[in-house]
Amino acid sequence: MQSLLYLNEADVKPLVSVRDIVNYCEEAYKLFGKYQAGKIYAKFSPMVSYPTKVPHTDVDYRSGTMDTIPAICSTLGWGFWDNPIKHRLPSVSVVIALNDVQTGLPLALMTGYYLGAARTGAAGAVCSKYLARKNSARLGLVGTGSVCYYMLASHFGLFQFDEVSAWSRTPARREKFARDAKRKLGAKVKAVSSAREAVEGMDIVCAAVPTREPLIKNEWVGPGMHINAFGADSRGKQEMEPSILKRAKIIVDSLEQCKIGGEINVPLANGIIEEKDVHAQIGEVVNGWKAGRTSEREITVMDSTGVSALDVVTYYRAYEKAKRKGIGTKVTF
Secondary structure (H helix, E strand, O other), X not given: OOEEEEEOHHHHOOOOOHHHHHHHHHHHHHHHHHHHOOOOOEEEOOOEEEOOOOOOEEEEEEEEEEOOOOEEXXXXXXXXOOHHHHOOOOOEEEEEEEEEOOXXXXXXXXXXXXXXXXXXXXXXXXXXXXXXXXXXXXXXXXXXXXXXHHHHHXXXXXXXXXXXXXXXXXXXXXXXXXXXXXXXXXOOOEEOOOHHHHHOOOOEEEEOOOOOOOOEXXXXXXXXXXXXXXXXXXXXXXXXXXXXXXXXXEEEOOHHHHHHHOOOHHHHHOXXXXXXXXXXXXXXXXXXXXXXOOOOOOOXXXXXXXXXXXXXXXXXXXXXXXXXXXXXXXXXX
């Protein structure tokens, strides 16, 4: 008789804080960097993504295992983007399976969107920790979805902001974002009517918009700014004008992935930049093998497509904490 631990959103959300997830993401980047350098064992499946016959839908699958995490993590995600309007249901649902790396037997089944969204936002905060100016006091958000919400929440644990501005195309969404930030985080956020207002004069800019038309203009980007570009995740997408990259120190999470679908994919294809213009992968910076920011006036850009290492560490650490505290439902099979 075998058993696994079932954890749902109500189990996990009170148990695992955003600050915990920031720590998990930093651990994941360190391990992923060691894997990229050939120092530890890891294997990751390609991410499989396809639409259904229902318009505006995505089905995603990915899996991976990595020393020193004793588990295989497999993630299934369903994006049904019209759900909130048509059915009053969440737009995204996720199921995660953790299996013992030695036997393959199931350890846990987890449902809910919180850990996935929060780990993406928290990854941005880790990047800012290593790449932004330490005294950064102004934060701009381009996009007001759940990833940007957790970008905001996770940055608050690392920086003291005097000013936060948020923009998205829909006025009602950005106003709601500002209200939610005040209610849930105690953060004073100004909902602004243009992307320019969310970028110009900021110390840190976090963007998470899956767009093919650059939203962030070169003329808005001043010396010393750090930009987390998290929205480009497939070929042809880009959030900023390529000329910004010509002025910036470029860091990526995975050069292999970013060449195909990250912020650098279009500029590379068009010959605006070359691979040698990429300064480092974030694992090299977090491990101290390459320098991050080296001057107060330097412009830094973090290009993130998302790596499975973040899932492997975040979901396993959440399971480990739940097991230790006796939270969840044991299911026998």
